Amino acid sequence: MTSPAPGALPHRHVLTLPTGPGAVRLARETAERALAEWGIGERHPAVGPALLILSELVANSVRHAAGVSPQTTVVYAAGPGCLVFAVHDDHPHRPRLFGPDAGHGGLATVVELTHGLGGTAVVRGDADGPGKSVWITLPL
Helix, strand or coil: CCCCCCHCCCCCEEEEECCCCCHHHHHHHHHHHHHHHCCCCCCCCCCHHHHHHHHHHHHHHHHHHHHCCCCEEEEEECCEEEEEEEEECCCCCCCCCCCCCCCCCCHHHHHHHHCCCEEEEEEEECCCCCCCCEECCCCC
């Protein structure tokens, strides 16, 4: 599956929130509202796993990046046949998603769920700073 540019998708929402307590809940609630507005019902088979993936990524930002990244940004996007979201923080560490030194725990769950749905997971470094984003694309 190729990852469409979120700006090219007809539905897009950006949320910037404090990297701290409550971030996971707020990111998840925002995703649920956006998906409902976009006509992607909670019964769709990709929605439950997508919300879990999103929760794990935001929790990782809170757990590992809060000291250097006071804010986390979540991009939500959807279009015909796909759902895309990204979680961005300013921490310079870029986790490996694949290979022998790939992430364990939450990141392993993210990769397993994403691939199980036929999606893609990519870490992209900032072009203008030390941060990174983890991009997830899922087929709908």
